[in-house]
Structures are given as structure tokens and as C-alpha cells.
Amino acid sequence: MVERKLIYQIYPTAVGSLRDIADKIPQIAEYVQPDYIWLNPIFASPWIDGGYDVSDYKKIDPRFGNMNDFRHLIATAKKYNIGILLDLVMNHTSSEHEWFKKSERHDPKYKDYYVWLDRPINWKSIFGGPAFSYDETRGKYYLHLYDKAQPDLNFNNPRVIHEFREIIDFWKQYGVAGFRVDSANTLAEDALKSGILPRITGFFNYFQTEETVDILEKVLARKDIFTLAEPIGGQILGKSRFRQLTRKAFDAAFNVGTIDIADTFFSDRYHMKPVNYKRWLKYLASWSTEPKFSMALESHDTPRAPSRFQADPRVLAMLQLLLPSNYPCIYNGQEIGTKNPKLSNNIDDYPGVQSRMMYRTLRKEGKTKRQAMSAVRLASRDNARQPIDWGEYILQSKDEESTLRIYQKLIDLWRNDPVLVNGKLKVKKITKTGVFDFYRIFDGKTYKVHLDLSNKTVSYLENHEGQKLIRSR
Numbered sequence: 377m378v379e380r381k382l383i384y385q386i387y388p389t390a391v392g393s394l395r396d397i398a399d400k401i402p403q404i405a406e407y408v409q410p411d412y413i414w415l416n417p418i419f420a421s422p423w424i425d426g427g428y429d430v431s432d433y434k435k436i437d438p439r440f441g442n443m444n445d446f447r448h449l450i451a452t453a454k455k456y457n458i459g460i461l462l463d464l465v466m467n468h469t470s471s472e473h474e475w476f477k478k479s480e481r482h483d484p485k486y487k488d489y490y491v492w493l494d495r496p497i498n499w500k501s502i503f504g505g506p507a508f509s510y511d512e513t514r515g516k517y518y519l520h521l522y523d524k525a526q527p528d529l530n531f532n533n534p535r536v537i538h539e540f541r542e543i544i545d546f547w548k549q550y551g552v553a554g555f556r557v558d559s560a561n562t563l564a565e566d567a568l569k570s571g572i573l574p575r576i577t578g579f580f581n582y583f584q585t586e587e588t589v590d591i592l593e594k595v596l597a598r599k600d601i602f603t604l605a606e607p608i609g610g611q612i613l614g615k616s617r618f619r620q621l622t623r624k625a626f627d628a629a630f631n632v633g634t635i636d637i638a639d640t641f642f643s644d645r646y647h648m649k650p651v652n653y654k655r656w657l658k659y660l661a662s663w664s665t666e667p668k669f670s671m672a673l674e675s676h677d678t679p680r681a682p683s684r685f686q687a688d689p690r691v692l693a694m695l696q697l698l699l700p701s702n703y704p705c706i707y708n709g710q711e712i713g714t715k716n717p718k719l720s721n722n723i724d725d726y727p728g729v730q731s732r733m734m735y736r737t738l739r740k741e742g743k744t745k746r747q748a749m750s751a752v753r754l755a756s757r758d759n760a761r762q763p764i765d766w767g768e769y770i771l772q773s774k775d776e777e778s779t780l781r782i783y784q785k786l787i788d789l790w791r792n793d794p795v796l797v798n799g800k801l802k803v804k805k806i807t808k809t810g811v812f813d814f815y816r817i818f819d820g821k822t823y824k825v826h827l828d829l830s831n832k833t834v835s836y837l838e839n840h841e842g843q844k845l846i847r848s849r
């Protein structure tokens with residue numbers, strides 16, 4: 377039987393402190409029954425990029441609590457057979473990290489911890505603007521593939537590799553079960569040549585080089601931990617690259633292209649287009665059979681799926697859990713069908729670096745304030761980072777037909793039904809209005825799945841005896 381694990385992602389500010397998260401574990405265990413909870417970064421951080429700018433990898437950010445609270449969280453999760461995965465940001469640190477402060481001052485041990493150049497080259501940052509910034513203290517330019525407050529580490533330096541091996545051992549001592557590795561396939565830059573693509577200049581000089589894969593294998597392989605990669609590159613991430621990345625270093629990996637196909641953050645530079653269901657569903661189906669693929673429909677980097685795909689959350693749940701999805705990842709709040717909240721019309725109210733960049737880009741392109749804000753409200757990652765409505769959780773737990781209860785039933789089937797665990801996928805029909813019919817076939821039994829994202833017809837799972845095991849309404 378193939379290995380299958382269910383991951384539940386928690387963006388800490390959506391739930392609260394580590395104690396608050398621990399308090400919610402019984403509920404999450406009852407309805408979602410995850411094998412792992414992946415926590416987005418909880419390390420000390422100035423919070424320029426929502427925790428992805430770490431200033432100390434061995435310290436809990438005081439906004440979430442302290443080491444005792446962390447121990448309590450690990451112990452609570454363990455009671456429910458849930459392992460905790462931490463988010464390991466390896467590509468870069470915060471510019472407030474002690475390593476960067478020392479590197480700036482040319483400290484002999486740290487001077488080569490980052491990528492310094494005398495003269496900048498024309499690479500662009502993934503967050504917009506140049507990827508090199510001048511550092512007054514050092515008198516040189518440093519690389520930052522993301523924000524200028526997130527300098528890129530130099531993984532050609534064995535000391536940097538060693539630091540991460542130590543960080544992993546440090547957290548293992550506290551009982552963590554593994555890590556999700558952020559921006560995993562951008563660690564080593566190939567010879568720092570100037571870029572070749574006009575819109576994403578430099579990208580192909582750092583997109584999953586052989587060196588990066590070697591580094592990850594050195595850091596992560598044989599560590600007796602569960603590892604989950606976030607490779608970037610969206611729709612240009614082909615299956616051979618995916619397999620190369622997951623060969624040894626990772627148990628599973630996302631392909632952000634499957635989440636992002638309808639818009640914005642990683643792929644289409646904020647040109648909002650209607651969802652192309654046919655293209656998206658075909659793509660998702662083809663990835664779903666990839667053994668180490670982790671299927672997610674939402675994350676902290678996307679708007680809420682029911683809003684973006686304009687679909688009933690129960691149908692989305694069926695899509696995620698009835699395709700042969702070995703490592704599905706459910707984002708906090710997804711199981712109660714959370715939609716995008718009504719975000720502010722004033723860009724100054726947005727905490728996220730991405731929302732502000734999106735606004736600036738659209739304004740520069742000549743969009744009015746109103747047009748720019750309406751795109752931001754639709755596509756901002758801040759949509760997914762709002763507090764979860766736990767009252768709604770209680771209400772839905774009492775309603776057989778609710779999204780939460782559908783998740784619970786689907787997850788039971790995903791875990792225990794041999795046809796859904798092992799069944800081959802046979803796609804029958806995918807239409808542009810979002811009708812998706814497919815079969816799962818195992819041991820002489822054929823299950824039929826009819827999904828309708830437009831909700832014009834009832835979506836269902838039917839077993840080999842013609843019984844409807846799940847219905848969307």
C-alpha cells in the first residue's frame with residue numbers, strides 16, 4: 377500500500393498563540409484527523425513577510441509564546457497522534473538576523489554567509505523591483521530573491537549547510553516530526569550570470585539547480601523526519617524536476633502551479649482572469665497521480681478557494697479528497713468553507729508585503745485606485761490570514777450536511793476505503809463550466825465521481841453498488 381499522510385496547515389495568526397493552537401487540537405483531530413500539522417513560521421521575526429523573515433531560528437516569536445508553550449503544543453498534538461511540522465525558511469533570513477549583522481561587518485566567520493557582489497546584476501526580485509540592494513555597512517550589494525529585508529543565504533558555504541543541520545537537530549530534540557521547506561528549489565544560484573527572461577530576469581539561473589538538490593539532500597536526507605517541499609516555479613515546474621527534487625530530500629512536495637492556476641501570486645503577475653476550469657482540472661488530475669504530490673487548494677499565499685474558484689466548498693473538498701491524493705494539505709478554515717473576508721478598501725490597512733506590491737504594480741500600469749483595490753481584495757494573500765470563525769465550527773459540527781461534516785466523512789473514506797486508497801484514476805469528462813467526471817478503479821470495483829463546480833447539478837461519489845456515499849447536497 378502507498379504511504380499516505382494528511383497534512384493540516386495552520387497560519388498561526390489565524391488561530392492565535394501556541395496555547396490557542398493547542399486548545400484547538402481536539403477539534404481539529406475530531407473533524408480533520410490529520411497526521412501532521414504544519415505551522416507556518418513561529419520563529420522570532422520582525423514580520424516584514426509574515427514570519428518568512430526569520431531573525432532567530434532557535435527562538436519562538438514572543439507573539440506566539442515561549443518554549444514551554446511549544447512543549448505543551450507538541451505534547452497535546454502527540455496525544456492525538458499528530459506530528460508537528462515546522463516551517464524551515466532556508467533560502468533567506470531576516471536582515472535583522474545576527475548572521476547578517478555580522479556578515480555586513482565582514483566578520484571572518486560570517487562574511488560569506490550571504491551572496492555579496494561589488495556590482496549588482498539585472499535580476500529581479502520575486503516581490504518586484506531589483507533583486508540586489510546596496511548595503512551601506514559592507515559597501516557591497518546583497519542578493520534578495522524576495523524582499524530587501526530577506527537577504528539570500530549563500531549555500532555554497534558549507535557553514536551555512538551546517539547551520540541548518542543544527543537547526544533541524546535542535547527542533548528534533550523538542551519532538552518535532554519534520555519540516556516544510558520554504559522556497560525549497562531556489563537555494564543555490566548558478567554562477568550569478570545575468571538573466572535571460574525579460575519578465576522574470578535571473579529566474580533560470582537559480583530555479584532548481586543541481587547544486588540546490590544536492591544541498592537539500594545533504595541537509596535533509598536520512599534525518600528521520602517528515603519533509604515537505606514548497607518548490608516555486610508554478611506551471612513551469614515539470615514532473616521530471618519535481619521527481620528530481622523529491623528523489624531523496626523530500627517525502628512530499630507541493631506544486632504551487634496547481635493552486636495558482638486561476639491567478640496571481642506566483643504566476644500571472646496580477647492580471648486577473650476568469651478561472652479556466654478545464655485547464656485547471658486537467659492539470660490537477662494529471663498531478664494527482666504523482667506519488668509524492670501534495671494536493672492543496674488553499675494556502676497562506678492564496679485567497680480562499682471558494683471565493684477564487686467561485687465554487688461550493690463541499691465540491692472542492694470532494695475534488696481534493698476523491699482524486700488519488702496521497703498527501704492532501706488542508707488549510708486552516710478550509711474545512712468550514714471559509715470565504716474571503718471583506719477586506720479594507722485602503723491599501724494602508726494591509727499588513728502583507730504582497731498586497732502592497734500588487735497595488736503598486738497595478739497603479740503603475742495605469743489602473744485606477746478602485747480597480748487596483750478590487751483586484752487586491754480578490755487576490756490578496758491577506759484574505760487567508762484572518763482569524764478563523766470557531767463559532768461556525770461549532771454550528772457546523774451539529775449539522776450533518778455541513779462542509780465540516782462532509783470533510784469528516786471524506787477523510788474517513790480517504791483513509792479507509794480500499795478503492796479510494798488504491799484506486800486508479802480514469803478521467804471521463806472535464807468541461808469548461810467545471811463538470812468533472814472520473815472513476816476510481818480497484819480490485820474489480822469501480823467508483824464513480826461526478827463533480828460540478830458550477831453547482832448546477834449535485835456532485836456525488838457513487839460506489840460499485842450504485843450507492844451514493846457522499847453528496848454535495
Ligand code: GLC
Pocket residue numbers: 425428465522558559606676677
Ligand atoms: C514562500 C512562502 C511565502 C513567502 C515566500 C518568501 O513562498 O510560502 O509566504 O512570502 O516564500 O519566504
